[in-house]
Amino acid sequence: MNASDMTAFETTLHHRLEQQKAAGRYRQRRSQCDAGVRTRIDGRDMLTFCSNDYLGLATHPRVVEALCDGARRHGAGGGASHLVNGHQEIHDRLEAHLAQWTGRERALLFSSGYQANLGVISALMSRGGHVVHDRLNHASLLDGTRQSGARLHRFDHGDVSMATQILAELSPESSRLLVSDGVFSMDGDSADIAALAVLAQRHDVPLMIDDAHGLGVLGASGAGTLEAQNVGADRVPILVGTLGKALGTQGAFVAGSHTLIEALIQFARPFVYTTSLSPALAAATLAALDIVQTEPERRRHLHRLIQRFRQELTGLALPGITLMPSETPIQPLLIGGEQAAMALSERLHEEGILCTAIRPPTVPPGQSRLRVTLSAAHADADLDRLLCALERCCRTANS
């Protein structure tokens, strides 16, 4: 479009878009033809290593069939909010299963993890309160805090002694909340939840854990980071989980006491003022949850791939990339510069491998990376292809 044809607001937007381009931060979506690890993009076969569908359930025949069957029985959409008439028995069943799985009295469904985090923090906190965050917490936790009007405090990533210091300086009379991701989404490492729980208890502050990337993947029964670290549910009164990652569907839930859930139903605006989670998705998620609980071999295969990836990549000692410490399917390769990370991602793309570069503002400047994620849907041969392609791309780039 010609600049002179733009309205004033479009001219402003156009200017901001140009700035984004000049900064090398213009983002674009890429359309792939399905959610599988082997897919097609622009008519070309691609092998993907950047999805959060860690167990390959997004395309699992049983989950897909449960979605279709759920739509036939209950409707494609809920038709209204949960408090009007969008709440169905299938939602109750899913909430009961999620509560049982995570060892809590109740669970409450939200339409997304973003909304769940906004809902919990803005329902619990208000102006005059304090929310203490790990510096690498997910953006939705920060946005929830801003929206609540409470003050945002951040401790350095994983630095429990700095968290202690912050809490020690807050008045015990004020309302306070300690929040952390269970598994950090861009680094793949886990919070020391036992240490955070001790701290929370000592200061009489509720602890909230967002385990979006741990649920389904970590722990013997896939119940997440708490199970993996042997931390009892009673020590983390507020647990957030998402359905769009290892469970392969869409939506989220908060699990906790009866009182917490009742309070969220009353006060969490992102729960109250939105259409209910699709009942078909609730049915699909029940099927996914059943697979997570009854097929531990999916997790075993995934964890074996993770070990193989780490061992063989370390053995290759590729120039220009650093494997970050992580025991989860998120295996970031730290590159540093934005352009270098983008270039490696593009070279892999030419080799038929999709792995997007993550750069500021999602990660701090100078910490751009390739966020490799592994899935139970990957075969050993897929991992071989990734390792060979990485070797070719890195050695040619640095020769």
Ligand SMILES: *Cc1c(COP(=O)(O)O)cnc(C)c1O
């Ligand atoms: C993905 C993610 C969310 C957001 O969940 P959605 O269901 O995708 O909105 C929240 N927290 C963390 C830690 C996440 O990784």
